Amino acid sequence: MSINIAVLASGRGSNLEAILDSIAAGKLDAKVQLVLVNVPGAGAIDIANKHGVRTAVVPNAGLSRKEHEEKVVAELKKHDLDFVVLAGYMRVLSSAFLANFKDPRGFFKVINIHPSLLPAFPGIRGYEEAFEYGVKIAGVTVHLVDEKVDHGPILAQATFRREADDTIESFKARGLKIEHELFPEVLQNIAKDGVKYFKRLKDDNTEAQIKEGTDRETARR
Ligand code: GRF
Secondary structure (H helix, E strand, O other): OOEEEEEEEOOOOHHHHHHHHHHHOOOOOEEEEEEEEOOOOOHHHHHHHHOOOOEEEOOOOOOOHHHHHHHHHHHHOOOOOOEEEEOOOOOOOOHHHHHHHEOOOOOEOEEEEEOOOOOOOOOOOHHHHHHHHOOOEEEEEEEEOOOOOOOOOEEEEEEEEOOOOOOHHHHHHHHHHHHHHHHHHHHHHHHHHOOOOOOOOOOOOHHHHHHOOOOOOOOOO
């Protein structure tokens, strides 16, 4: 089935573009109901306009997190959404925000892409920190969002090698290209099969997770 999504962005919008291009190419069965940005003039707005997608600009400057989130939620609630997709949205979402998008199975219908193999290198410098650390294998993660930053059930990861002659620029460019393939792919899997949700019994308790490795919830939407 087709999924209705809103895309939240703060910057350039290359992931948004990859999603919109995939939809246009018939590879992703989704409709972007709204592109919402918190930074006036963000590139994502031009990309949305080019694709004829409705946009909203909700600047956070001068507002408390609560005030800003309430405005964002009000915009999102104007649409019949299956998922909220974060594509370079540089704001941490509070539990009050997330509560608006709770699935009965217990997860939030909010999906993020992060430029590292989580749980390594959360935060806003994923590629830079991985590169500086000297990783040999890097990657990107698409995950369901929870109350913690760059945290939550992992939907998919893709890896790439750091080459000996990589600069941070070539490293990032290779990663970004992978993001542009992975994100639409994951969304298409969800459109087709729903979210395959793996509920962790005890958060942050690796031993329990390993022991309970069979406790996988694969129920569908
Ligand atoms: C991407 O690297 C994404 O993984 C991260 O922020 C960046 C956004 O880039 N969360 P763009 O705006 O999609 O071009």
